[in-house]
Amino acid sequence: MRLLSDAELAQLLDKDIFHKISSAADTLGLECYVVGGYVRDLFLERPSNDIDVVVVGSGINIAEALKEQLGKRARLSVFRNFGTAQVKYKDMEVEFVGARKESYSHDSRKPIVEDGTLEDDQNRRDFTINAMAVCLNKARFGELVDPFDGLADLEDGIIRTPLDPDVTFSDDPLRMLRCVRFATQLNFFIEDETFDALERNADRIKIISGERVQEELNKIMMTAAPSKGFVDLYRCGLLPRLLPELTALDIVETRNGRAHKNNFYHTLEVLDNVSRKSDNLWLRWAALLHDIGKPKTKRWNNAQGWTFHNHNFVGAKMVPDIFRRLKLPMDAKMKYVSKLVDLHMRPIVIADDVVTDSAVRRLLNDAGDDIDDLMTLCEADITSKNEVRKKRFLENFRIVRSKLHDLKEKDYKRLLQPCIDGTEIMAMFNLKPSREVGELKKALKDAVLDNRVPNEREPLMELLMEKAKEMGLVKEE
Template sequence: MKILTDAELAQALDSDIFHTISAAADKLGLECYVVGGYVRDLFLERPSNDIDIVVVGSGISLASELKQQLGRKAHLSVFRNFGTAQVKWKGMEVEFVGARKESYSHDSRKPVVEDGTLEDDQNRRDFTINAMAVCLNAERYGELVDPFYGIEDLEDGIIRTPLDPDVTFSDDPLRMMRCVRFAAQLNFMIEDETFEALSRNAERIRIVSGERIKDELNKIMMTATPSRGFVDLHRSGLLQLILPELAALDIVERRGDKAHKNNFYHTLEVVDNVCRRGGGLWLRWAALMHDIGKTRCKRWEPAQGWTFHNHNYVGAKMVPQIFRRLALPLDAKMKYVQKLVDLHMRPIVIADEEVTDSAVRRLMNDAGDDIDDLMTLCEADITSKNEVRKRMFLENFRMVREKLADLKEKDYKRLLQPCIDGNEIMQMFALPPCREVGQLKQALKDAVLDNKVPNEREPLMALLLEKAKEIGLVCKN
């Protein structure tokens, strides 16, 4: 972070876009300020192309004047219902809004809006570090207006609301998610009174749409250490309301001297491990979901202790309902997460036993193009504190990866589909699409995967006729 004087702020804002906004505002006789994240990021020395401008007066009028001064290459969008406007120019987006004050009803995030002063506008901001404003009018160009000491909170690494946090969060409960998200993104701490207000107002999150919650969760997921955000969500009581399946993992049961690990904190460690390995958003979601079925599958078996048999299968079944509730995509991205949750135990089983070509071929066939991501997830899943066991698993995973590379090099991927397909089977036996056709296709595929027959027409045809005879089918050709 860098502390900037007003003169240094003026220098930081020494660009065509800000000088043009300044000239347009002075021409119209309007006070205007750059506010929010752009100002915060100037002090944090972080790049930002999204510029928010507050106008004491009509934001739409200033945006229209700016468009005129920038000329044909600028694009103006006006949203009269909201009293806002946007100008796009040379890859930048500038949002204009008139200074306003807001009041809320208890059952809605939609405020009643009135024209206001700069002070009114700063009062309604979510956090002190986002409530700073820098004047763009020529006489005061670069002057910082910071009534809530946002600079000090930036220096101290603190997230705090400008006014009473209970009012701030109750008025707009999405701010609770933003609070946790900013703390995770910036590696800041949430001030004690503000955090206590999160817990007191957690139930208010129920009036926020899954779409808005999803956006904040995705931003938390893409931070360097997502576990920070999810721990804060859990401690505040928000996680139990938005992702109860994950919160339910925070339990350790013991019988005698046998206890299972805390699967909540294990899951967060796996997510962080995936991040360190460069995993993208949907691989991180797969890591977050990978043990989600354990609560439903937990059983006590005297000989073994606590078991979670089939938790991968149960967890995969839970993924669509969670994605639907959170307005996450139900397309190929959801299928990808579901597949990795379902398959994440397979490489571990292989690595725990003899790493055979047959087992690796089957794994590669089932995982398809996502095999590398699956291996990354499984390596991240090794969080044992027993270093000897951890090294053994990682070494075996290395052997699995070597076999995968070897099989890919030999172009097994191309050969895994038998050269006799379902259409030909239906023609041979005069069958419509049915269970018997699927049985015969699977028999051929298993034979190829297990290297019992080469993927060649003659031996596969002989096997097909043999399997068909076993289930009472006769070739019609």
């Protein structure tokens, strides 16, 4: 962070776009300020092309005047119902809004809006670090207006609301998720009184649409260490209301002196491990959900201790309902996450034994183009504190990766599907789609994957006929 004087702010704002806004405001006789994230990011020395401008008066009028100055290359969008306008120019977006004050009803986050002063507008801002404004009028160009000591909070790394946090969060419960999101993105702490208000108002999140919730969750997921955000969401009571399947993992049971690990904190460790390796949002979702099937599959076995057999399969079946509830995409992205959850134990099973070509071929066939992401997830899943065991797993994963590379080089992906398909099998034995067809296809596929026969028509046909005779589909001669 860098502390900036008004003169230094004026120097940083010494750009054509701000001078044009200034000229338009002075010509119309209106006060004009750049506010919010753009100002915050000036002090944090972070690049930003999204500019929010508050006008004491009509923001639309200044937007229209700016469009005239910028000419045909600028695009103006006006939203008169909301009193806002947007100007897009080159790689910049400038949002204009008239200063306003807001009031809310208890069952809606849509405010009743009235014209207001700059002070009114800053009062309605979510957090002190987003309530700072810098004047753009020529006479005061670069002057910081910071009534809530947002600059001090920025310096101390604190997220705090400008006014009573209970009112702030109750009025617009989405701000609770934004609070956690900003704390995670900036690696800040949430001030105690503000955090207490999160706990008191957590139930208000139910009036927020799934679309807005998932937007904030995705932003938390894409931070450098998303675990921080999920711990804060859990501590304040929001996570049990949004992802109860995840908080159900926060339990450790002991029987006969044997305990299983805490799968909630293990999951967050896996998520952070994946986040250090990949910017793929959906791979991160797969990491977050990879163990959600464990509570439903947990069993005690006197010989083995705690087991979670088939938790990957059960977890994969849970993914669609979670995506549907959170309004996440129900397309190939959901199927990708479900697939990785389902397969995430396979490389671990392989790595825990002798790494055979046959097992790796099967893995490659089932994972397809997502094999590299699956391996990234599985490597991230090794969080054992037993360094010897961890080293052995990672070394075996290296062998798995090496074999995968060799198989790809030989183009096994193309060769793994038997050249005799289900349609031909049904025609040969006069069958309809049925269990018998599935068994015959599986027999051929297993033989190819195990390298018992080459993927060629003649040896496969011979094998097919033998299997069909065993099943009574062909009469003995």
